[in-house]
Amino acid sequence: MKFVKYQVANRIANITLNRPEKRNALNYQVVSELKNAFGKADVDKNVKVIILSAEGQAFCAGADLAYIQQLQNNTYDENLEDSSHLKELFHQIYTLSKVVIAEINGHAIAGGCGLATVCDFAFSVPEAKFGYTEVKIGFVPAIVKVFLLRKIGEGKAKELLLTGDLIDAESAKNFGLINRIIRANDLSKQVNEFANHLIYTNSQQSMGLTKKMIAEVQAMDLEKGLQYASEMNAQARESEDCKKGIAAFINKEKIIW
Structure with missing residues (x-):
C-alpha cells in the first residue's frame, strides 16, 4: 500500500x-x-x-x-x-x-x-x-x-x-x-x-457483540430493541467466553483473555 x-x-x-x-x-x-x-x-x-x-x-x-x-x-x-x-x-x-x-x-x-x-x-x-x-x-x-x-x-x-x-x-x-x-x-x-x-481485561467476543448491538439497536423501536437485547443476552450466555469468565469469577481465578 x-x-x-x-x-x-x-x-x-x-x-x-x-x-x-x-x-x-x-x-x-x-x-x-x-x-x-x-x-x-x-x-x-x-x-x-x-x-x-x-x-x-x-x-x-x-x-x-x-x-x-x-x-x-x-x-x-x-x-x-x-x-x-x-x-x-x-x-x-x-x-x-x-x-x-x-x-x-x-x-x-x-x-x-x-x-x-x-x-x-x-x-x-x-x-x-x-x-x-x-x-x-x-x-x-x-x-x-x-x-x-x-x-x-x-x-x-x-x-x-x-x-x-x-x-x-x-x-x-x-x-x-x-x-x-x-x-x-x-x-x-x-x-x-x-x-x-x-x-487483557475484556473478552474479544463480548466487545464485538456489544459494539454490534450498539450499532443495530438504535434503529429499532423500544419493543423491538428490547426483544433484540433479550435474544443477544440469551445468545451470549451460551458463548465459550461467558462460560469461561463466570467460571473464573466463581472460582476466584484470574481470567486470561
Missing part, C-alpha cells in the same frame, strides 16, 4: 495514514487502502484492538480538494460510486467486530473529522482542531452526519455541521467527539496502554 501503513504486534493492528505532504487528505486510493487494512485487521485472529494514527502534523485534512475538483466532471452515477466508496469505509469502521481507537496527532477536518467520529474511542493532542467545514466551500457533510447524529445528538450536531466552524480539542471533548486529551509526547504511549487494557 502506498498511502497506508499496516503493522501487527502484541495483538494490536496499527493502521497509519501515510500521506503527510497532503495532510493525509482522502482520495479514492487512500480510502481503498484504508478499507483493505481494516478488512485485514478484522479477520486477523492475532488482532484484538486497532489503532488508527497518522504521519506528519495533521491527522487528516478531509477530502483532497484537487481530487474533488476532478470529480466535478463526473456523471451523477460516477460521483455516487465514489461517494459510496467513502460511505463503505465509515460503515466498515463503525461496524467492525474489533475496537478501533483513533490516535489524533493533529487537525482532523471534514472527512478527517468523520474518520475520528466513526472510531470507538478518540484520543487527541491539545493542539488539534476539529470541524466539519463542508458548508464553507459549498459542499455538504452528508455521510458523516449519519454517524455524528448517533454520537452526539441533533443539537450539538447542528451546531458543528451548520456553522462549519473549527473547535479546539477541549471543545471537541465537551461535545463528545473525543474521549481524552493527551500531550503529544505521551499520546502513543497512553493509546497503547489503553489498547492493552482492553486486550
